[in-house]
Amino acid sequence: MKRAAMWLWTLNKGFLTHGRGLSQGSKYKVSEPLHIHQVQDKLREIVGVSTVWRDHVKAMEERKLLHSFLPKSQKVLPPRKMRDSYIEVLLPLGTDPELRDKYVTVKNTVRFGRILEDLDSLGVLVCYMHNCNHSTKMSPLSIVTVLVDKIDMCKHSLSPEQDIKFTGHVSWVGNTSMEVKMKMFQLHDDEKYWPVLDATFVMVARDSENKGPAFVNPLIPENKEEEELFTQGELNMSRRIAFGTSSLLKVAPSSEERNIIHELFLSTLDPKTISFQSRILPPKAVWMEDTKLKSLDICHPQERNVFNRIFGGFLMRKAYELAWATACSFGGSRPYVVTVDDIMFQKPVEVGSLLFLSSQVCFTQDNYIQVRVHSEVFSLDSREHMTTNVFHFTFMSEKEVPLIFPKTYGESMLYLDGQRHFKSMSTPVTSKKDYPVEP
């Protein structure tokens, strides 16, 4: 009982000192960063999971008993500061060849899919730090990823032979949801850590059995910088709601968007026939339907998370790798990821499901390729199909890529949705060669 509470305290204690932990961007200092392997160990300890799949039902039964520790209201929970949840994690690629093998691509760069997995685990650990409760051995909360709001890549290259450091903390809280900001840095020849990536995730707290909502500790900003982050978190929430309510699944496109679609349609009509049916592809263009790639995975217990559902990071890696392959076969050169945007985890994926991923290019501009991946699961027990996620990735190719043309109304909506996501990319990156981030 004391052991888990002890580590939480030890970890927290390190955060009480202010300072410049990293050469750029760090606000708080920790005594010692965690090793990447410790993240999973800590999560297992906090949630109290079985390491043997056979025992998973028993372990979940034990978690039922934690229900009584859940508060009835958020008001009774003590407020936390941003530094309470701040953690640093080291991925020692420079000194650990075995670890490097897991991360290296054929072109001697870093597998971005692996980074997505690490960010997901890190985000969850950050939230457990925020909600750390010394009175229980295991946390009564089940914390799951609901949204990858944004991952923006900086221009610096990722080497599989230099150490990587992650930092993260809670930046905003609602009643049951938390926004987590994470950064990634890589050690350079000048012995300094340079920024590589900025990520914003939203996590949700659920009860001990992951069946209903659970309150999270309030968050109090301590200074002006934190107030700005908090306000930004609130604005992000309003933006997400606005983006959701204007979804093309709910409302018609704007008049400007309707014009775009009509122009695209007109430019594919055969001028030799006076018909709406004869469609021909303009030069340097590809039909959207010809860009599709699909994959199937069986969701084995190996890919489960601490709550015995399929790990969100695994789903992201699989979707990312398929998206990369789609962009690569479409663009004709090895593309680089620029932005990951608005990955919504609508439904959990059960262990044992069949995971169908379907990827297609939905928008292009200059060297940019916008790829959408739709994820659907088939439950062998209930015989039901269900959409679980939609992923959006922006890639950049070394050379200019063909234009993409929708044929049907449904594809036109995919085109506009892709364009909306492309436009929401905060800072278009223009570099090519010094940006080697691949799957």
Ligand SMILES: CCCCCC(=O)SCCNC(=O)CCNC(=O)[C@H](O)C(C)(C)COP(=O)(O)OP(=O)(O)OC[C@H]1O[C@@H](n2cnc3c(N)ncnc32)[C@H](O)[C@@H]1OP(=O)(O)O
């Ligand atoms: C190693 C450990 C890793 C573990 C990490 C994982 O692998 S997790 C595995 C991958 N992820 C999952 O399996 C999650 C799958 N999704 C789900 O189970 C469900 O969608 C959910 C429980 C997260 C949410 O369900 P509902 O939307 O019905 O719940 P509800 O409406 O009560 O919302 C709960 C809180 O989430 C917020 N919320 C909901 N949708 C949101 C969105 N798109 N963007 C931001 N926030 C959102 C709400 O505002 C609310 O916060 P407030 O209450 O603050 O207003």
